[in-house]
Amino acid sequence: MNFLVFVKQVPDTETKIQIAGDGKSIVEDGVNFIVSPYDEIAIEEALLRKEALGGEITVATMGPNRGEAALRTALAMGCDKAVHLEDGAFEGADSFATAKALAAVVKKLNPDLVFFGKQGVGTDNTQVGQMVAEMAGFGHIGMCVKLEVDGDKIKGEREIEGGRETVEVSLPAVVVAQKGLNEPRYPALRGIMQAKRKPIEKLTVADLGLSADEVGAAGSRTEFASLELPPAREAGKKLEVEPEVAAKEIVAFLKNEAKAL
Amino acid sequence: MILVFAEQRDGVLKKASKEAVSEGKRLSSKLSVPVAALLMGKGADQAVDEVKKFGPDKVFVMEGASLDQYSADGFAEATANVAKEQGATVILFPATTMGVDVSPRVAARVEAGLVSDITGLDVADGKLVAIKPVYSGKALATVKFKSDIQMVTLRSNVFPLEENSSAPEVTKVDAAGISPKGMVVSTELKEGGKVELGEAAIIVSGGRGLKGPENFPLIEEVARLLGGAVGASRAAVDAGWIEHSHQVGQTGKVVSPVVYIACGISGAIQHIAGMGSSKFIIAINKDEDAPIFNIASLGIVGDLFKIIPALTEELKKLA
Incomplete structure (x- = not known):
């Protein structure tokens, strides 16, 4: 079976966000970039499937040169080869323009099963996996927390309000991984060494048969007008009192301030 | 339109x-x-x-x-x-x-x-x-x-x-002509009456300070009395004390309830990112220097194992 995993390189979740001079992006100096945590779950799921069913895993990312580190991490975890969409024309893409480019990768590689993480930590959109599925004409399982491959179809559980639902989709299909699906492995030293020799193919807009106005900022349907830090919260009163007094204070607060009782 | x-x-x-x-x-x-x-x-x-x-x-x-x-x-x-x-x-x-x-x-x-x-x-x-x-x-x-x-x-x-x-x-x-590729084949809902995290007006959340899964019922009771939902920090989820669907924070849910009650949660940057836009935040923590107090509308420094039972009693009086 052919597997394709899309990953995104994002700022470490520990990052303290600072707004850059343009007022619509973040300061990247000193930021540690990692594979988006949900994408690690997507990689792990592809590895588990390959271990069970055989086949080959391609990992792909779109982004600047530093994105190669994310691909090396995925290769070190066990993916077989990598594709890097690196072209100035891809820059500034929103979800739609990103999906357009990634759907072209799907068409080119013709995978049976495509994995995405639930969201790129940072943009927090949960859009690209579903959009790629639609553009590629595939069914998908979103927010997937349990997956079974059964011949030419997959069955997966997804989280919904107050429970779970089981979705069945024929292959080829997209799976959007949610935390809980598996526990991603750490790359072993041997994997890290092997990853250095695994191939990374660079693809440009032209390689995907797309034109520059379909991708990147030009192909985007939305744009950031500005980015701001949220208003700072001020600490209210802090009490160190007997438990019974504290309980009464909390109830009074819920009643009088929050008007929640 | x-x-x-x-x-x-x-x-x-x-x-x-x-x-x-x-x-x-x-x-x-x-x-x-x-x-x-x-x-x-x-x-x-x-x-x-x-x-x-x-x-x-x-x-x-x-x-x-x-x-x-x-x-x-x-x-x-x-x-x-x-x-x-x-x-x-x-x-x-x-x-x-x-x-x-x-x-x-x-x-x-x-x-x-x-x-x-x-x-x-x-x-x-x-x-x-x-x-x-x-x-x-x-x-x-x-x-x-x-x-x-x-x-x-x-x-x-x-x-x-x-x-x-x-x-x-x-x-x-x-709806004729629609032929779905993927379809729900079964749905399993948890026992009724539980309020969903993303929809709750009040969330009572527990962290490492709860010390173990056996103590989550303490905050579940408070949530029930307030008609709220139960949340958790990543530390509590990663320790296996409660399911991931309860996790609030950067790799969990981002929530904006009217009231967020953080019990035994120190307030890591990823957690605060997930609940910092709550209208009111009440924090209970024994460490008076816990970062959660910097954003709490009401901070209670003390032992949650004494304060939460007292709060439960107070709330029962109102019922």
């Missing part, structure tokens, strides 16, 4: 859908265009009376064998069909698990810009301007649209409900 995807399950309209229709109605006056609610799937017909209360000019009802069970691509195709036929320029979704799953496919079909999980919406020069938390709320983006059709999903509990009775024209739409 403004089209609102009003999620219903078995005839019950979601609260988040009511919020979305209310917002659609407000937008309709700002943009001077009509607003329509779209009800889809089994039971859609029974949700008509409820959706009318929030003032739509039109209601579209789509039922049929192909839509009896939820299907992301089937529901997306159906929604996109209505949007195209009606010439919708704005499509609103609640940011429910269904809205989040369907909306990107609709956007891909109608080539629309989509902004997810927004917390503010306005109009400038006849186009929408959305406020969207990014980096789990560590920053707020103002997002504009370049596409003709503009789509957003609305975060629960943010956009106020507004009853606005109307006598809309109700139109049945044929």
